[in-house]
Amino acid sequence: MKKGTVPFSKGLIGPPESEAELLSRAWDVAGLTLGELGACVGVEVPDESLRAKGIAGQILEKALGATAGSRAEPDFVELGIELKTIPLDAGGKPKESTFVCSISLAAMADTDWERSTVLKKLSKVLFVPVEAASDTPLRDRRVGRAYLWAPTPEEQRLLRTDWERLAEMIAAGDVEEITGHLGEVLQVRPKAPHGRSRRRAPDEEGAVQWTMPRGFYLRPAFTEAVLARLRATE
DNA sequence: TATTGATCATAT
C-alpha cells in the first residue's frame, strides 16, 4: 500500500480474525503520523500531550480494531494479544516505562505468578513503536513497524522473579515499603487519577489499610532489550 | 539527566 493511504473506512473496522491479519494491519499503518492516523479514525490530535497522554494508544486501538473500552482483558480477546504503543526517543530507545496493569492489592495473597494478570497481559504483546522525540510535535510523530512479542523462558524468569518478590511484600502488608527502585525488569509504581485516591490493602497484621493505587510497569531497559532481540531475529 | 512518584483523559 502507498504511504499515506487509508486502509479502512473512517473509524469503522472490526477486530482482526487472525494474528496474520493483525500484523498486516499494523504494518500497513507504519510510516503514518499520529495526525494522519488520527484523522483516519476520527481522533483529533492536540498540539501537546500534557492532556492527551494516552492518545497514541487510543488511535492505534481504533486503527487496528481493538475491542474498545477498559476491561481487564487483552485488547484482541480472540487472539489473546495485548496492544502496547512504545515511545521511542531519537536514538530508537524506549523513552518511558510501559504500564502493564493495575494491581488488586487486597487479592495479591490469593494468586500466584501462573495466574497473575501480569503474565496474562504479557503472554503475547504487539509492540507498536511511536516516535516520541520531545521536539517533534505530537501530530507529526510517526508510527513505526510493529513487533509481536512472546516472552522467552529467560524473559519469563526475570518477570517472575520480580513479580514474586513484589507480590510477597504486598501480601505481607509491606506495600508502603515498595518503591520504584525494586525489581530488575518489573516495578511497582503509583497509578492513580490524583493524589487522594486510596485502595484497600492488607497491613502487617492482615487487617485493612488504605494506600495509593499501584500498577506494574516494565522498565525501559527491559523493553529496549526485548525490542533489540525482536529486531535481530526477524 | 535518569528515574521515581504523581498525574491526565476516557470508558464502563
Add this chain to the structure above:
DNA sequence: ATATGATCAATA
C-alpha cells in the same frame, strides 16, 4: 469507582 490508554515533572 476503577479499569483502560500512558506521559509529566519533581527528585536524587
